[in-house]
Amino acid sequence: xxxxxxxxxxxxxxxxxxxxxxxxxxxxxxxxxxxxxxxxxxxxxxxxxxxxxxxxxxxxxxxxxxxxxxxxxxxxxxxxxxxxxxxxxxxxxxxxxxxxxxxxxxxxxxxxxxxxxxxxxxxxxxxxxxxxxxxxxxxxxxxxxxxxxxxxxxxxxxxxxxxxxxxxxxxxxxxxxxxxxxxxxxxxxxxxxxxxxxxxxxxxxxxxxxxxxxxxxxxxxxx
Numbered sequence: 001x002x003x004x005x006x007x008x009x010x011x012x013x014x015x016x017x018x019x020x021x022x023x024x025x026x027x028x029x030x031x032x033x034x035x036x037x038x039x040x041x042x043x044x045x046x047x048x049x050x051x052x053x054x055x056x057x058x059x060x061x062x063x064x065x066x067x068x069x070x071x072x073x074x075x076x077x078x079x080x081x082x083x084x085x086x087x088x089x090x091x092x093x094x095x096x097x098x099x100x101x102x103x104x105x106x107x108x109x110x111x112x113x114x115x116x117x118x119x120x121x122x123x124x125x126x127x128x129x130x131x132x133x134x135x136x137x138x139x140x141x142x143x144x145x146x147x148x149x150x151x152x153x154x155x156x157x158x159x160x161x162x163x164x165x166x167x168x169x170x171x172x173x174x175x176x177x178x179x180x181x182x183x184x185x186x187x188x189x190x191x192x193x194x195x196x197x198x199x200x201x202x203x204x205x206x207x208x209x210x211x212x213x214x215x216x217x218x219x220x221x222x223x
Contacts, residue, residue, distance in 0.1 A: 003223060004190065004195065005189050005190075005221070005222050005223070006189055006190050006191060006192045006194065006195060007188060007189045007190075007191055007192065007221060008169065008170050008191075008192045009134050009135065009137070009169040009170050009191075009192075011221055012134045012135075012169070012187075012188075012191070013135070015188065015213060015217065015218070015221060016030065016213075018217055019213045019214065019217060022217070023214050023217060025212065025213070025214075027060075027090075027092050028091075028092040028095065028096075029212065030211050030212065030213070031060060031063045031064055031067055031092050031096065032067055033210070033211040033212040034064045034067070034161075034162075034187055034209060034211045035063070035064045035065070035066070035067020035068040035069075035070070035071060035096070036067060036068075036071050037185065037187075037209035037210060037211065038064060038068045038128075038159070038161055038185045038209060039067075039068045039069075039071035039072045039075070039077075040071070041159070041183075041185050041207055041209065042068070042072065042077075042126065042128070042159055042185075043072070043075060043077060045126075045157070045159070045183060046077070046126050046157075049076070049077050049078060050078075050125050050126055051078040051079065051080060051125040051126070052069075052072055052077060052078065052079045052080070052125065052126045052127075052128060053079075053080050053081075053082065053125050053126070053127050053128065054066075054068060054069050054079065054080070054081045054082070054127075054128040054130055055082045055084065055127065055128065055129060055130055055131055055147060055151070056081055056082065056083055056084060056085060056097070056130045056131070057084050057085070057130060057131035057132050057144070057165070058084065058085050058086060058088045058089055058093075059089070059090075059093070059132060059133060059135065060090060060092065060093060060133065061130050061131065061132055061133035061161055061162060061165075062084070062085050062089065062093055062097075062130050062131070063089070063090070063092050063093035063096045063097070064130055064161050064162070065081065065128060065130025065161060066081065066093070066096035066097050066099065066100040066105075067096050068128065068130070068161070069081050069100050069103075069105045070096075070099060070100055070103060070105065073103060073105055079105060080105070080107045081100055081105050081106045081107065082107075083097065083101075083106050084131065084143070084144070084147070085097055125156055126156065126157050126158070126159060127151050127154065127156050127157070127158045127159070128158075128159045128160075128161065129151065129158060129159070129160040129161060129164060129165050129179045129181060130161045131144060131147065131148075131165040131179070132144070132165040132166070133161070133162045133163060134162055134163050134169040134191060135169075136165065136166070136168075136169075136175065137168070137175070138175060138176075139166070139175045139176025139177065140165060140166045140175070140176055140177045140178070141176075144165070144177075145176070145177045148165060148166055148177045148178060148179045149177060151179055151180075152179065152180045157182045157183070158179065158180065158181045158182050158183070158204075159181060159182070159183045159184070159185060160179060160181035160183070160184040160185070160203065160204075161185055162184070162185070162186050162187050162191075163184065163186060163191055163193075163203070164178055164179040164180065164181045164184060164202045164203060165178065165179045166178030166179055167179075167193065167199065167202050167203070168193055169191045169192065169193050170191075170192050170193050171193050171196060172191075172192075172193030172194055172195065172196030172198060172199030172202075173193070173196065173198065173199075174202065178202055179202070180201070180202055180204075181202060181203055181204045182204040182205070183204045183205050183206075183207060184203040184204060184205070184206045184207065185207050185209050186206055186207070186208055186209065187208075187209050187211050188208070188209075188210075188211060188213055188218060189208060189218075189221070190206055190208065194206060
C-alpha cells in the first residue's frame, strides 16, 4: 500500500518556488487562491456568520489571512483583522495588508509588544490562526507565545491556515507553545507531520485547499 500523499517543509518551499519559476504563476496569485479557499471553507463551517477574528503574522501566512478577510467581507461575513505584521512582510503581504486596511477590516494594528485581552474579542466568534506557516522551525516566543495561549484559552472555534502556529511541519510535534485548532485548512496536500497521530490534537479536522498549483507539478511529489 502506498503512503498517503504529504509534503515536507522543504517540499512545500520547493513546490512554491517551482510554481513561480517554472510555470510562471505569480506568488500573489497563489496567495489569493489560498486566502479565497480558506474563506470559502470558513463560510461553510460558520453558516451562522459569527464574527471571524483573523490574526495575521509577519510571513506569507499573514498575507493569506488578509486575503481571507477581504473575501469574507465581500460575502457578508463579519470579520476583524488583528495585524501583527508591523513594517515587515513580503511585497505580496504588504499589498494585501494595504487592501484590507483601506477596506476598514484591520481594526487592531498591533505594534511590537502589544497584547490582547478578552475585552478585544467579539464573542462568540471564530478565530483564524494566520500567524506562522510551515516554514516555522523554532518555538513561538514573546508576543506570539502570549497570543497562542490567549487563543487556546478563549474556547472558541479555531481555523489554522496551512498548519497551526507552533507545530512542526515534518514531525507533527509542537516546537513549544502551539495554537490548538479545531480545523486546519492546509494547502495542496497534508503536511508530513500530520501523519503523527499526536498532531490531530493540534490540527483538528484537516481540509486540503487547492491553490492552483499545476497538477503536472504536484504529481511529481506524489509517492
